[in-house]
Amino acid sequence: MNLAIVDVGCGNIGSVAIAFERFGLTPRTTSDPAEIAVADKVILPGVGAAGYAMDEIRARGLVEPLRALTQPVLGICLGMQLLFEASDEEETDCLGIVAGRVRRLDPAPGRPVPHMGWSKLAVDDPAIGLADGDYVYFAHSFACDPVPETVATAAYGRPIPAVIRQGNWWGAQFHPERSGPAGARFLEAFLAS
Amino acid sequence: MPARRIIPCLDVLAGRVVKGIQFRDHRDAGDIVESALRYSAEGADELVFYDIAASAEGRSLDPSWVRRIARVIDIPFAVAGGIRTRDDAARCLDAGADKVSINSPALERPDLIAELARDFGAQCIVLGVDSFAADGDYWVKQYTGSPQATRDTGRRTLDWVREATGRGAGEVVLNCMRHDGVRGGYDIAHTKAVADAVTVPVIASGGAGAPEHFRAAFLDADASGALAATVFHDRLIAIPDLKEYLAACGIEMRR
Numbered sequence: 455m456n457l458a459i460v461d462v463g464c465g466n467i468g469s470v471a472i473a474f475e476r477f478g479l480t481p482r483t484t485s486d487p488a489e490i491a492v493a494d495k496v497i498l499p500g501v502g503a504a505g506y507a508m509d510e511i512r513a514r515g516l517v518e519p520l521r522a523l524t525q526p527v528l529g530i531c532l533g534m535q536l537l538f539e540a541s542d543e544e545e546t547d548c549l550g551i552v553a554g555r556v557r558r559l560d561p562a563p564g565r566p567v568p569h570m571g572w573s574k575l576a577v578d579d580p581a582i583g584l585a586d587g588d589y590v591y592f593a594h595s596f597a598c599d600p601v602p603e604t605v606a607t608a609a610y611g612r613p614i615p616a617v618i619r620q621g622n623w624w625g626a627q628f629h630p631e632r633s634g635p636a637g638a639r640f641l642e643a644f645l646a647s
Numbered sequence: 648m649p650a651r652r653i654i655p656c657l658d659v660l661a662g663r664v665v666k667g668i669q670f671r672d673h674r675d676a677g678d679i680v681e682s683a684l685r686y687s688a689e690g691a692d693e694l695v696f697y698d699i700a701a702s703a704e705g706r707s708l709d710p711s712w713v714r715r716i717a718r719v720i721d722i723p724f725a726v727a728g729g730i731r732t733r734d735d736a737a738r739c740l741d742a743g744a745d746k747v748s749i750n751s752p753a754l755e756r757p758d759l760i761a762e763l764a765r766d767f768g769a770q771c772i773v774l775g776v777d778s779f780a781a782d783g784d785y786w787v788k789q790y791t792g793s794p795q796a797t798r799d800t801g802r803r804t805l806d807w808v809r810e811a812t813g814r815g816a817g818e819v820v821l822n823c824m825r826h827d828g829v830r831g832g833y834d835i836a837h838t839k840a841v842a843d844a845v846t847v848p849v850i851a852s853g854g855a856g857a858p859e860h861f862r863a864a865f866l867d868a869d870a871s872g873a874l875a876a877t878v879f880h881d882r883l884i885a886i887p888d889l890k891e892y893l894a895a896c897g898i899e900m901r902r
Contacts, residue, residue: 468743469717476721502768532768561846564648566871568770568817570848571649572692572901589650589901591723593745593770595817610649632723632745634687 455645457481458493460520460533462500463510470499470530473631473641487519495645496523500532504556504596505544507532521549526622526647534618534625535598543596552620554599562611568595569610573628579605582617582624583643590616590633590640597627650901651865651893652692652872653886654850655879657682659698659728662712666880677880680715686879687720689886692901694720695748695820695874697775698728699792702751707735710742717743725773728792731755736763740771748820750775751789754800754807757814764815769847774816778804778837779824785837788824804837805844812845819845820874822852830856830877838868850874858884858892865898 457474459467459481467483474481474497481497482489490496498520500507511517520527529537536548541556548556561567572589584590584606597614600607606617608628617640618625624644630637657664657679664677679696686694696716698708708728716724726739727748736747747767753760753774763772777791785804790796800807808819821841823834833851842849848871851864855875864870878884890900 468714468741469745472717472743473721502766502771506766564869566648566846566848568847569649570770570818571652571871573649574899592649593723595769629723629745632721634721637721 455479456492456494457497458490458495459483459497459499460490460516461485462498462507462514462516467499469631470497473637476638477642477645485514485516487516490516490519491523493525495525496527498527498529498533498536500530500536502532503543504532504535504541504546504548507536508546508548511536511549517549521551524622526624526644528624528626528644530626530631531594531629534627535596537623537625538598541596551623552601552603552618552625554601556596556598558596559594559610565611568593569597569614573608573610573614575606575608575616577606579619581643582606582619583639583641584617584636588636590628590630590636592628594627598625648871648899650692650899651870652850653690653861653889654693654695654872654874655686655691655886656695656697656852656874656876658876659696659708659712660700662709664880665699666876679712680719683716683720683724686886687722690890690902691722691886693722693872694724696724696726697748698726701729702790702792704793705729707731708739710738713739713742713744727773727775731759733762733766736767740767746771746773746818748773748775750777753811753816754787754789754802757810760811760814760816764817769815769817772816773818773820774808774811775820775822776804776808777822777824780837791824805840808841808845812847816847818848818850820850820852823854829854832856832860833864833868833870833873835863835868838864838870842869848872856883858889861889861893862896862898865893866896
């Protein structure tokens with residue numbers, strides 16, 4: 455399988471690549487639109503800030519090439535947030551593939567921000583390799599609106615979409631590469647899609 | 648809160664895991680990859696690796712052992728030790744670390760915190776604080792990796808954690824020095840004061856010796872996680888047993 459990890463110049467894509475190597479794959483990390491277009495599957499990773507990431511995506515001429523993808527694409531954490539229309543983080547216009555906005559998490563007593571650690575999922579679609587009660591690892595200060603495309607949800611003061619699916623587009627707010635066996639099941643389901 | 652985290656801390660010296668008592672007299676405690684695998688398999692929620700000599704020796708940690716760990720485990724881990732520039736942090740994150748923890752270099756140059764948070768996000772940036780009690784207050788120490796280099800900063804701990812989280816640190820690991828390695832329990836009152844002073848997760852560190860100490864860190868100090876070394880390295884507490892006990896106390900655990 456030809457797997458491309460989109461290099462947006464930020465974040466720890468090292469651990470994402472390693473997670474796929476555990477499946478015997480050799481992912482290609484690239485920002486070349488042609489290479490991304492021909493991949494069987496595409497990963498849009500992301501750690502860092504939405505504004506910085508979108509600046510990098512624009513600077514590399516990747517906005518339209520990414521929007522045009524028809525093969526399965528998985529956005530992870532910030533990569534999922536970039537699929538939405540806009541983010542409160544630095545008032546950023548994102549890729550606009552999924553209708554909805556990314557909003558700041560508000561801290562409250564007993565609910566620090568970032569939302570950091572292992573949270574329990576409620577899962578609506580067993581085809582994503584996850585089940586009700588699975589714990590997966592989150593590390594984020596912003597979260598997407600609970601859109602109809604949500605297929606797994608965590609709670610953190612409000613419902614947090616943990617996984618969305620819209621056609622070929624997958625998004626994971628959590629870090630499957632750092633979520634133990636549950637994360638591996640999710641990645642396996644994506645690779646099988 | 649998410650499930651409370653149990654976080655074994657591995658002190659690293661020359662690529663090996665070591666353990667000292669109150670930051671002194673280090674002895675060998677095993678291979679770094681074997682230790683990472685063991686804790687991951689036992690149900691640790693996260694790991695922290697400190698290159699304890701890096702900051703005092705004026706160098707950054709070696710990304711080659713970070714990569715060795717990243718290859719074998721599938722739980723999050725943070726690394727610490729002499730990270731004083733954006734490029735130092737980028738090397739660790741590229742090698743597969745999920746977070747970088749900064750302590751002495753953040754005290755040297757607090758702007759470093761904002762620079763790292765801007766490029767990598769607050770959730771990547773952990774502030775390590777070595778706090779000690781004196782004159783009726785708590786104060787921050789610097790360069791604690793080496794007894795000869797350790798010095799007072801003159802900063803009050805609560806002032807420093809407020810400033811540093813305001814600058815973008817996404818988590819605080821609060822190490823209470825008098826409690827470190829002596830297994831008498833976490834400093835609950837001080838940990839609670841820090842948790843109340845900031846809006847980011849606070850990790851209790853220093854002094855864990857019994858399951859009840861973890862219980863107090865979560866129920867009485869509002870810690871998001873509890874970090875320990877000796878009790879895990881010396882197999883005085885097994886993580887599965889600890890999690891079972893804490894769950895029975897009504898604390899949410901990932902099991």
